Amino acid sequence: xxxxxxxPTHLIKTRGQQVTLRCSPxxxxxxxxxxxxxxxxxxQFIFQYYEEEERQRGNFPDRFxxxxxxxxxxxxxxxxxxxxxxxxxxxxxxxxxxxxxxxxQYFGPGTRLTVL
Amino acid sequence: xxxxxxxxxxxxxxxxxxVLLRCNYSSSVPPYLFWYVQYPNQGxxxxxxYTTGATLVKxxxxxxxxxxxxxxxxxxxxxxxxxxxxxEYFCAVSGSYNTDKLIFGTGTRLQVFP
Numbered sequence: 001x002x003x004x005x006x007x008p009t010h011l012i013k014t015r016g017q018q019v020t021l022r023c024s025p026x027x028x029x030x031x032x033x034x035x036x037x038x039x040x041x042x043x044q045f046i047f048q049y050y051e052e053e054e055r056q057r058g059n060f061p062d063r064f065x066x067x068x069x070x071x072x073x074x075x076x077x078x079x080x081x082x083x084x085x086x087x088x089x090x091x092x093x094x095x096x097x098x099x100x101x102x103x104x105q106y107f108g109p110g111t112r113l114t115v116l
Numbered sequence: 117x118x119x120x121x122x123x124x125x126x127x128x129x130x131x132x133x134x135v136l137l138r139c140n141y142s143s144s145v146p147p148y149l150f151w152y153v154q155y156p157n158q159g160x161x162x163x164x165x166y167t168t169g170a171t172l173v174k175x176x177x178x179x180x181x182x183x184x185x186x187x188x189x190x191x192x193x194x195x196x197x198x199x200x201x202x203x204e205y206f207c208a209v210s211g212s213y214n215t216d217k218l219i220f221g222t223g224t225r226l227q228v229f230p
Contacts, residue, residue, distance in 0.1 A: 042220030101167035107160040
């Protein structure tokens with residue numbers, strides 16, 4: 001059973017460019033959450049997708065957008081990249097039908113984005 | 117609102133010594149608490165979680181944590197450190213649903229010396 005997978009592993013972009021990161025959830029999971037982890041910081045919640053719609057959103061600007069596909073995989077898009085967007089982007093998947101007492105969110109290995 | 121505070125951004129111990137990583141939380145609803153570990157250049161791995169019931173929770177790799185409501189704490193301990201325990205540790209809080217967002221602390225880097 002494959003866990004959460006993310007691609008690419010590493011990415012280098014320049015300021016002003018746009019980037020798309022991809023995530024495939026754990027088998028059986030229907031919800032995908034994205035987190036940004038800046039160097040030396042804890043992960044911060046960006047947004048969550050369920051049934052192909054954004055369900056929750058953290059304190060991130062509209063430059064950050066996403067999408068969820070019918071197979072539950074997800075993309076994170078960042079427009080007009082800033083130096084401060086350099087971070088590890090983590091994807092987590094979960095099953096909306098269970099409570100945290102019986103299951104948990106599973107994290108992928110992340111995509112390291114460097115903005116020059 | 118929920119928040120997590122991890123006291124000590126760096127903790128150093130000798131191999132075989134007790135590991136104690138501190139976490140205090142704030143939550144307006146009954147909290148669900150987690151400890152995750154992150155090895156260099158990797159994602160997050162769940163060590164243990166507290167949901168309901170027994171307040172002493174045992175996790176993987178010999179770690180355990182105790183939920184103390186009166187102290188709003190969820191400290192992580194391991195009786196005897198191993199070199200392989202060197203990593204970044206994150207405490208997190210969420211609501212009761214599996215899809216609730218996780219609120220993380222800033223992390224504690226554990227160094228283990230021989």
